[in-house]
């Protein structure tokens with residue numbers, strides 16, 4: 001039995017806490033917000049972020065981040081925009097070599113850093129392991145067979161997370177390509193939003209398949225330009241997560257896209273979903289990064305215009321369809337002029 005600290009008491013923080021508790025680990029779940037913990041204690045669940053998942057009494061609930069000190073593993077399960085401030089709060093309570101994981105999927109705004117890089121800056125001396133892959137909280141909490149990857153620069157650290165968290169319903173593969181795993185996880189949310197827009201517009205399966213396939217092409221194009229391995233995008237954290245997020249009703253990104261396709265503004269869609277929609281910020285960050293490094297990302301660019309410049313989704317789709325003719329085999333390497 002290990003001691004696990006989970007930072008974040010939303011959908012995925014709860015799902016992982018419940019899973020770890022079932023495995024026999026001693027779990028402490030932290031939230032930055034006293035009202036969130038009070039509501040969980042009162043309702044025995046988080047009615048807003050993961051309803052119908054009962055939180056067992058053995059899981060410690062706290063707003064004192066110091067309470068996770070001495071954990072064998074600390075999992076950051078807060079949205080990507082809160083990773084730096086949460087890691088900074090944690091810093092006084094972790095020792096050299098501590099094992100820290102993140103499940104957040106995003107890039108830091110403005111710096112375009114990957115979240116493991118952000119954590120390494122705030123927690124130097126810790127071993128950072130990225131956990132990513134097709135893993136909706138609703139299903140992880142129910143014990144639906146799920147597969148993810150654990151990626152770290154130090155393979156032993158990823159294997160330690162594999163040892164701690166792998167169980168009959170969660171199969172964990174180790175991966176050395178941290179950059180590829182993180183770009184896949186962050187960027188698939190943009191494509192999932194776009195897939196939701198297609199669904200909201202009541203387009204067909206052809207359109208969705210096109211978005212997913214061309215989407216992973218441009219995700220890989222940026223990832224490879226940023227130093228990732230091409231192969232990673234064909235794995236669980238790439239195409240695997242893209243498939244689940246573009247097709248599942250659990251996906252908050254896809255649901256936000258559906259609202260936009262039905263005629264809501266981006267702001268209205270985010271409010272209606274009421275949970276973390278990483279694809280919104282990721283669209284802006286990916287758009288800016290792709291321009292900075294000169295990588296062509298037509299779907300990301302159209303998403304940016306729909307979300308941030310009020311472009312009509314129908315016009316965005318017709319502009320994508322009307323792009324210059326191209327050979328499929330060469331397009332993975334395309335750089336913009």
Ligand SMILES: NC(=O)C1=CN([C@@H]2O[C@H](COP(=O)(O)OP(=O)(O)OC[C@H]3O[C@@H](n4cnc5c(N)ncnc54)[C@H](O)[C@@H]3O)[C@@H](O)[C@H]2O)C=CC1
Pocket residue numbers: 008009010011012013031032033036049077078079080081082085086103104105106135136137138275276278
């Ligand atoms: N829900 C899911 O199925 C999965 C989510 N993820 C990723 O995990 C991350 C968290 O997602 P969810 O748990 O679903 O989000 P959520 O919206 O359900 O919960 C977010 C949690 O973060 C906390 N939080 C918000 N702002 C904060 C701040 N400034 N400082 C500290 N804590 C803050 C909230 O209090 C809440 O406990 C996201 O990056 C998401 O992409 C990854 C895999 C699956």
Ligand SMILES: O=C(CO)COP(=O)(O)O
Pocket residue numbers: 105133134135136137189192241244245250251252253254276277278
């Ligand atoms: O990353 C996820 C599943 O792997 C969760 O996706 P959403 O954030 O779109 O719900």
